Amino acid sequence: MKNLEFPVVGTKVKGLTKFFDINSPEGRKKYFEAKVGKEIRKIRSFLDDKTFIAYMLGKKNSGKGTYSQLIKEIFGKDKIALVSVGDLIREMDDWDSFTKTExxxxxxxxxxxxxxxxxxxSAHLGRSTSKxxxxxxxxALLKAHIDELTGMSIFIDGLPRDMDQISYSLYFRDLINYRNDPDIFVLIDIPLSVIDERIKYRVIxxxxxTTRNIKLLPTSKIKYESKTKHFYLECDNPxxxxxxxxxxxxxxxxxxxIKERLEKDEEILRKAFSLYGVPKILLRNHVLVSESNKYFDNYEITPEFVYKLGKGEKVVVSEKPWSVLDDNGQMCNSLMAPPVVISLIKQLADTLSS
Incomplete structure (x- = not known):
């Protein structure tokens, strides 16, 4: 964020030069074990008989759901629950069916x-626009849902969603009877330029x-349209x-x-950052180009896919590190999700043991 930089938490391990396929579940399992195996075991030990609540705070499209999902992948769906306020609200759209549930x-x-x-x-159903x-x-909706998640640690996405809800979240664990649980704010810093390009090059x-990104996440089928002189993706979902x-x-x-929404998200982030008494985990999904090799392995940097026509109009694909300007005007590389999760695991292990 402008004039507010979170610290870089590197992932490099001395003597570890092996390449890991962090795009596959099996590859990620080996990757996390090699880089933060000790911290994972420490967190697993905590989860044997205790739980925690983490509030994921970040701008829209900052990766909150992706990072939470990877944590669930590591520690198991029997230990970690992901709660999206937006998903819960959409679940109530079929109000007649919802009213028949416990x-x-x-x-x-x-x-x-x-x-x-x-x-x-009425406000929820859209019949009242004045309130x-x-x-x-x-x-009340969150509490009713969390009743079903007994014994699980919870990552919440969507609370707080406005400035007035920050104070509610400070005492939310008491409302849901998680009275002795550590509660943690997980703050995510992501340059606006990263969000911008994720949206601009998104295809469906x-x-x-299925959604992909022609610049950052292509399918296996990349085609060229001679009429428009543009490359495009074909869906490869089996x-x-x-x-x-x-x-x-x-x-x-x-x-x-979504500029107004992003500005409000940043305001909430800055407010949460200034709070005292609540542990904070600070994540950043980018690193200065000049420092990327110091802290991260090459395969941890988000690749940008570049296309050109070869012989017989065959599409030739190459990769290069994706570089963008951060909010302070400095050239940076965007990180893949797993190295950001390593930062989360390192800080979470420290927080839970303190």
Missing amino acids: KYKRMKRYYRGYMAWEDAV LLPTEFIL CPNCK DCKGGKMVGKEGDDKGIAP
Whole structure:
């Protein structure tokens, strides 16, 4: 972030020169064991009989879900639960079905707020545009859902989602009866330029809705259209009939349509960073180009895929480290998700043992 740089947590291990395929589950398992095996065992020991709550705070498209999913992959779905506030709210879109669930009954019982229950429901269903969905409504939903996650550590994405919710999150563990659990804020710093290019070069399969990125995450089928003189991706999902992947409407504008949302996200990050009394894990998904070799192995840097036409109009693909300007105007490399998770594991192990 501008004028606020999180520390770089390197992953290099002295004497370790082996290449790991961090794009495959088996490769990641060996990678994490080689680089943070000691810390993983320390966290596993903690999880044997204890739990924690982590609040993932970052700008939209900063990787909160990806990092949480990798933590779940490492420690197991029986130990780690991922809770997305947005997903829970969308789960209630079919309100008639939701009202027939036990979760609904618990949520209604837990609700306490300045807005009548019926008005809060109307706000959720969009029948009232004059009142925002109250925080108390969200908290009741979260508590009702977390009741089903007994004995699991929780990563929450979507709380706090506004400035007024930061104070709620400070005491949320008490509301859900996780009274003795460590609660941790995980703050993610990502340059706006990274988010911008992730959006601009994003493509989707019209059939199966698989998403890729023509610049950063291509499929195995890269084609050239001579009429437009553009390269494009074809879907390679084995469960899909295939076809040309296309950009989503508005994606060519990058972050412009969500600028206000990103500014609010950053405001929340800065506020959380200034808090006292709550442990904070600081993650950054980028490193200065001049320092990348010092702290990281080459395969940990996000590659940019470059295409050109070869003989017979065959597409030739090459890779180079993806470089962008960070929020302070310095050239940096973006990191793949696993090295960022290594930083998370190192700091989490220290936090849980303190």
